Amino acid sequence: MSIDKNYITKFLKDLLLIPSPTGDTEKAIKFVESEFKNLGLQTYKTTKGALIASIEGKKKEAITFSGHVDTLGLMVKEIKTNGRLKVTKIGGYSLSTIEGNYVTINTSENRNYSGTVIFEHQSVHVYNDVNSLERTLDNIEIRIDEVVKSKEDVEKLGIQVGDFIYLNPNVEILENGYIKSRHLDDKAGVAAIIGIAKYFVENNIKPEYTVNFFISNYEEVGHGSSSALPTSTEYFIAIDMAAIGNTQTSEETATTICVKDGSGPYDLETRRILEKVAKEKSLDYKIDIFINYGSDASAALRAGYDFKVGLIGPGVDASHAFERTHINGILNTMNLGIGFVESIK
Structure with a gap:
């Protein structure tokens, strides 16, 4: 498949350069919507803001x-008296993975301010407990790149509790993939x-089954x-991404068929079809289980939907931190999805 x-x-x-933390995803949704429309697909949005595009089968x-x-x-949880910000997390991750990360604070008036995630006792030249103290929401703060020395100074910038804080992604795409x-x-x-x-549109292929693409915004x-x-x-x-670690089989250059996660096993028939397709297409694929993991597929089942579910995705190293994957992992995932559509009659 070319x-x-x-x-x-x-x-x-x-897409990576568009900030889209849960709760503030409209720009990213519009970007993906525009790409679907460029391909000639009809789209619509749900009341909750998710995007759906379809290829008629x-x-x-x-x-x-x-x-x-x-x-x-x-998000901004509190403006401190010294002009720094206390935060609350969106999503599940270790605070150690964001320490030192540059951020952008976005106000309700859509003004943006630069900042950095730092530990209260960040300087090794000043504090003796830099290495020993656990990072918590009580001692991690945002240093704003403005002359602010008080809560009032920060408020004059228009920054308030509830403003979103974007973690800068630090995107690098290397020549080796x-x-x-x-x-x-x-x-x-x-x-x-x-x-x-793009594959089905550009090759003018009408699949047997209608194919929908659901772009979620609260996963x-x-x-x-x-x-x-x-x-x-x-x-x-x-x-969705396949987590990589010492106890896992997933690899960055491969696609993974997840057979079980924290919500339980996925549909066996669907798994068998995916495995068959991967073998027939000679794809680089892995079978894996993720214990501390959930997906939109498991969320749909919990909501009571009556359909068969599967989970596939490219291997991603250092998940929920400074992540890395490989273009081949994405391509293998794409080809597995294409093959699955073509196998369903």
Whole structure:
């Protein structure tokens, strides 16, 4: 299957550069919507702000792929008397993974201010407990790159409790195919979805089943796909990152078929079809289980939807931190999705 790598990497880079923490995803949704429309697909948004695009099949029964644009992030919890900010987390991650990260504080008037996530006792030249103290929400703060020495100084900038704080992604796409960035979970998966759509459109292929693409905006907080999914869906395939670690089989250059996560095992028939496709297409693939993990597929099942579910995705190292994947992992995921559509009659 011929796939334009440059198209995929450019789309992914552009999407990664759009801040989209859960709760503030409109710009990212509009960007993906524009790409679907450029491909000639009809789209609509749910009341909750998710995006759905469709390729009409020969049958009304549907395969629905999901990927999410919402990411980890922060919000202003408190303005301190010294002009720094206390925060609350959006999504689940260790505070150690954001220490030193540059951020952008976005106000309700859409003014942006630069800042840095730092530990209260950051300087080794001043504090003896820099290495020994656990990082908590009580001692991590945002240093604003403005002359602010008091709470009042900060408030004059228009910064207030509830403002979103974007973690700068630090995107790098290397010539050898590696892609380094925050938020590859799950923007790498969304790039694979765009590639699937592009393949069917550009090759003028009408699949047997209608194919829907559900771009979720609340996955990181557990309810992205809990409502408004296309009612004709028979197979629901979440495309999300595959976590890499010492006890895992997943690899950055491969696609992973997840057979079980924290919500329990996924549909066995769907798994078998995915495995068969991967073997027939000679794809680089892994089978894996993720214990501390949930997806839009599991959220849909909890919501009571009656369809078969699967979970696939590119391997992502250092998940929910400074992540890394490889273009081949995205391409293998894309080709697995294409093959799955073509195998359902």
